[in-house]
Amino acid sequence: xxxxxxxxxxxxxxxxxxxxxxxxxxxxxxxxxxxxxxxxxxxxxxxxxxxxxxxxxxxxxxxxxxxxxxxxxxxxxxxxxxxxxxxxxxxxxxxxxxxxxxxxxxxxxxxxxxxxxxxxxxxxxxxxxxxxxxxxxxxxxxxxxxxxxxxxxxxxxxxxxxxxxxxxxxxxxxxxxxxxxxxxxxxxxxxxxxxxxxxxxxxxxxxxxxxxxxxxxxxxxxxxxxxxxxxxxxxxxxxxxxxxxxxxxxxxxxxxxxxxxxxxxxxxxxxxxxxxxxxxxxxxxxxxxxxxxxxxxxxxxxxxxxxxxxxxxxxxxxxxxxx
Amino acid sequence: xxxxxxxxxxxxxxxxxxxxxxxxxxxxxxxxxxxxxxxxxxxxxxxxxxxxxxxxxxxxxxxxxxxxxxxxxxxxxxxxxxxxxxxxxxxxxxxxxxxxxxxxxxxxxxxxxxxxxxxxxxxxxxxxxxxxxxxxxxxxxxxxxxxxxxxxxxxxxxxxxxxxxxxxxxxxxxxxxxxxxxxxxxxxxxxxxxxxxxxxxxxxxxxxxxxxxxxxxxxxxxxxxxxxxxxxxxxxxxxxxxxxxxxxxxxxxxxxxxx
Numbered sequence: 001x002x003x004x005x006x007x008x009x010x011x012x013x014x015x016x017x018x019x020x021x022x023x024x025x026x027x028x029x030x031x032x033x034x035x036x037x038x039x040x041x042x043x044x045x046x047x048x049x050x051x052x053x054x055x056x057x058x059x060x061x062x063x064x065x066x067x068x069x070x071x072x073x074x075x076x077x078x079x080x081x082x083x084x085x086x087x088x089x090x091x092x093x094x095x096x097x098x099x100x101x102x103x104x105x106x107x108x109x110x111x112x113x114x115x116x117x118x119x120x121x122x123x124x125x126x127x128x129x130x131x132x133x134x135x136x137x138x139x140x141x142x143x144x145x146x147x148x149x150x151x152x153x154x155x156x157x158x159x160x161x162x163x164x165x166x167x168x169x170x171x172x173x174x175x176x177x178x179x180x181x182x183x184x185x186x187x188x189x190x191x192x193x194x195x196x197x198x199x200x201x202x203x204x205x206x207x208x209x210x211x212x213x214x215x216x217x218x219x220x221x222x223x224x225x226x227x228x229x230x231x232x233x234x235x236x237x238x239x240x241x242x243x244x245x246x247x248x249x250x251x252x253x254x255x256x257x258x259x260x261x262x263x264x265x266x267x268x269x270x271x272x273x274x275x276x277x278x279x280x281x282x283x284x285x286x287x288x289x290x291x292x293x294x295x296x297x298x299x300x301x302x303x304x305x306x307x308x309x310x311x312x313x314x315x316x317x318x319x320x321x322x323x
Numbered sequence: 324x325x326x327x328x329x330x331x332x333x334x335x336x337x338x339x340x341x342x343x344x345x346x347x348x349x350x351x352x353x354x355x356x357x358x359x360x361x362x363x364x365x366x367x368x369x370x371x372x373x374x375x376x377x378x379x380x381x382x383x384x385x386x387x388x389x390x391x392x393x394x395x396x397x398x399x400x401x402x403x404x405x406x407x408x409x410x411x412x413x414x415x416x417x418x419x420x421x422x423x424x425x426x427x428x429x430x431x432x433x434x435x436x437x438x439x440x441x442x443x444x445x446x447x448x449x450x451x452x453x454x455x456x457x458x459x460x461x462x463x464x465x466x467x468x469x470x471x472x473x474x475x476x477x478x479x480x481x482x483x484x485x486x487x488x489x490x491x492x493x494x495x496x497x498x499x500x501x502x503x504x505x506x507x508x509x510x511x512x513x514x515x516x517x518x519x520x521x522x523x524x525x526x527x528x529x530x531x532x533x534x535x536x537x538x539x540x541x542x543x544x545x546x547x548x549x550x551x552x553x554x555x556x557x558x559x560x561x562x563x564x565x566x567x568x569x570x571x572x573x574x575x576x577x578x579x580x581x582x
Contacts, residue, residue, distance in 0.1 A: 058420045083422040094413035098344040099337065110333030111421040113326045139344065155417065 010036040010071060010163050010194035011057065017065030018052050026052040027218045029066070034196060034211075039189050041209035042198040043312070045320050049218040050198035051091065051167055057196065058088045058165050070163055084112070087161030091168045091198075093148040094155075097141040101132055101151050104140065108158040126154045130184060146177030153184060164188060166197040170204060182208050200320060202308045214315050221315040230306040233314055235264050238275040238287060241300035247271050249296050256294065260286035271299075330423045334431035338405065342439070357394045357443070358450050361386060364514075365454070376519045379545055387451040388541035389513030392533055394443050395472045396507055399479025400500050402436040403487030407496050410488060410580070425581045429484060436480045441469050456544065460551065464543040467555060474562035475536045478569035485573035488580040512537045532565045 011034035018027045027049040034040040042050040055061035057068055059079040068075045070082045096104065102123060109119040127133045130150040135143065140151060149169070156164055169185065170178040185208060188195055199205055205212045206226045214221040214229075222229055242250060247270070254266045254273055262283035265276040277283035280303060291298060312320050365383035372382035379385035406428070409415040418428055448458065448465060458464045483500070490496045508514070510524060511533040517525045528534045539558040542551040 055416075060416055060419045080422050083420060086420070088417060088420040090413040090417055092413035094417045096337070096341065096414060098341045103337075103340060107333050107337055108421065110329050111418065111423050113329060113422070159421075 008035055009033045010038075011040070011196060012069045013053070013057070013066070014068070015066035016053065016056060016063050016068055018049075018056060018061065019064045025218055027056075027063075030215070030218070030220050031066075032213045032220065032223055034194060036194050037189065037192055038210045039185060039195045039197070039208055041205045041212040042196070042215055043200070043202070043205040043209075043212045043308075043320075044198075044215035045200055048200075048215045050200075050215055052218075053215070054165055054167055054196070054198055058086060059083055084159070085162055087156035087159055087164045089152045089156040089164065089166040089169060091171065093145070093152060095140045095143070095148050095151060098139060100137050100139050101127070101143070101154070102136040104151060104155055105136075105158055108155050112159040114158070122158065122160070126157045129157060129187070130154045146173055146180065149173060149177065149181060150184075153181070157188075161193065163194045163196065166195065168199060169197050170199075170201065178204075202312065202320060206308045214312060216316040216318075222311065226308055226311075229311045230308065233276070233306045233310060235276040235278050236280055236303065236305050237310060238273075238277055238280070238284065239300075239302040240273040240275065240287070240291065240298060241302075242271045242273075243297040243299045244271060246296050249294055253290060253294055253296055256290040257287055260290060262286065327424055327427065330427040331431050331434070334418075334427055335434050338431065338435040341405070357390055357397065357447055360393065361390045361447060361450055361454075365390075372515075377516060379541075381455070383451065383454045384456045384545060385516075385541070386514070387448070387456045388537050388544055389511070390451075391444050391447050391468060391472070391540055392475065392511075392537045393508055393513055394447055395440055395476050395536070396479060396533060397504065398436060398440040398443065399476045400483050400504055402432065402476075402480035403483035403485070404496075406432060406484055407487035407490070407493050411493065415580075419581060425577075428581070429577060432484060433477065433480060437473050437476055440472060440476050444469055444472050451544075458544045459547050460543045464548075464551070467551075468540050468543055471536055471539055471555070471558055471562070474559070474566065475532065478532075478562070478566040481566070481569040481573035485569075485576035488576045507531060507533055510534075512541075532561055535561045 013032050016030040019025045044050050056063045059075050059082050073081045075082050105123040127136050132150050170181050211225050213223045250268050254268050258266050262277050262279045267274045365386045369382045377385040510527045511531045535558045539554040
């Protein structure tokens with residue numbers, strides 16, 4: 001094919017902006033790079049700009065600023081070459097309910113100009129990859145949500161892409177189907193395919209993605225592997241919830257806890273203390289000692305290693321809404 | 324070129340496959356209402372319609388040309404519907420992310436709608452034939468009728484596809500279509516000749532390209548080549564202008580959606 005490979009990065013996004021009709025800014029100054037072979041997640045709430053970014057990368061939307069390259073090819077200047085090299089799995093179940101699974105794949109094979117004699121083998125291969133062989137000749141109307149998703153993914157794999165773009169791959173699926181889709185995505189990674197996916201599921205970002213970019217309000221808030229981002233928060237988290245009657249003691253307690261060994265930072269919100277600790281062994285007894293010494297009544301104590309939702313909260317100032 | 328044919332062929336076959344799966348709803352929604360116009364409206368006004376005004380042996384014979392062009396109108400205006408659904412469920416975006424020529428989707432739709440329309444024109448002429456309306460110009464005349472139909476249909480289908488790509492919701496799409504369709508029919512020579520219309524309606528009807536299509540189709544059915552040829556000449560020019568305007572306008576909507 002004579003495709004040029006643009007160094008170690010499958011996807012490079014530089015200062016990307018998209019403003020609709022000169023008014024609504026969906027994405028502003030977004031930059032990130034995805035090394036070849038990674039599963040990379042764009043994490044953010046609905047309307048954060050994830051899908052806009054993805055639509056620019058799959059060449060169906062022109063950016064109003066900045067640039068993006070896939071496999072070294074510019075998504076605007078070399079749109080057709082990019083299209084030839086990528087697969088796309090849309091957010092909606094983009095399924096024609098009157099066609100069978102196989103007919104979908106035959107259509108896609110023709111749109112990717114796969115020769116008529118080579119198409120059947122390719123179609124069998126992707127059907128097998130997503131375990132849909134037994135339902136291939138049934139009209140999609142009769143498919144379950146999970147099966148439609150599998151067909152979506154199969155369609156995205158028809159061109160044998162080196163980079164696969166997936167928009168909310170498990171949105172609205174039941175737990176079992178989600179785990180299966182994750183398994184498929186891991187298989188794709190094992191085959192050397194670079195996967196860029198958008199998600200507003202924290203666990204999906206955490207467990208599936210090698211690295212994630214947190215996007216909120218059209219801007220990049222943080223980039224890194226889930227573990228890097230979590231340890232970047234600086235320590236584990238102890239949350240104390242005081243009884244509602246002890247609201248007046250919160251500030252004093254916070255001051256007392258701040259001085260204890262192993263405590264790095266304390267923040268308060270109403271009757272809740274959010275305490276960052278370096279080592280729980282030293283800090284926990286000291287914190288609880290301070291609580292007892294002041295006669296505070298505890299309603300709830302929680303200790304956990306930082307989770308991705310803590311990361312999200314720390315970088316965006318709010319919690320992601322899972323739906 | 325070979326790739327282009329492969330795309331357009333596969334996309335057109337998709338519409339054909341859909342039609343074969345939705346056979347009943349398609350037949351009932353597209354063919355039937357027009358046949359009803361011919362049978363019921365035609366017979367209903369048989370006695371009321373003055374043959375000296377219509378200049379036709381029977382009202383059905385007069386109405387046949389009108390119903391043929393109404394079929395073309397309705398098919399054309401509905402031509403973008405499937406693309407509207409494709410846009411809404413993401414299928415269109417999936418197609419646009421593949422390395423196809425940006426025009427393939429549009430061309431496949433034109434091919435499909437034009438084929439269906441031609442078939443339905445034949446059905447209408449067949450039903451009219453059963454009522455004793457035999458086109459005096461024979462098969463050659465029928466071929467010209469279809470040709471006029473295709474010329475009118477291209478512009479209409481372009482409008483419909485442009486609307487499908489531009490509207491915010493499919494409610495808007497369908498209400499705009501039904502808003503367009505009835506005035507187009509009443510303000511044309513489909514149901515009565517212009518000479519029998521109130522003056523202001525006749526003026527508006529003359530601005531309606533549908534009138535010119537009907538006025539060329541009608542002599543092909545009723546009178547003969549001699550009367551039809553000048554009308555055919557005029558309609559070809561009018562349709563060329565009509566199609567150019569529609570395609571020019573639609574191209575903007577296409578470019579905005581398809582890139």
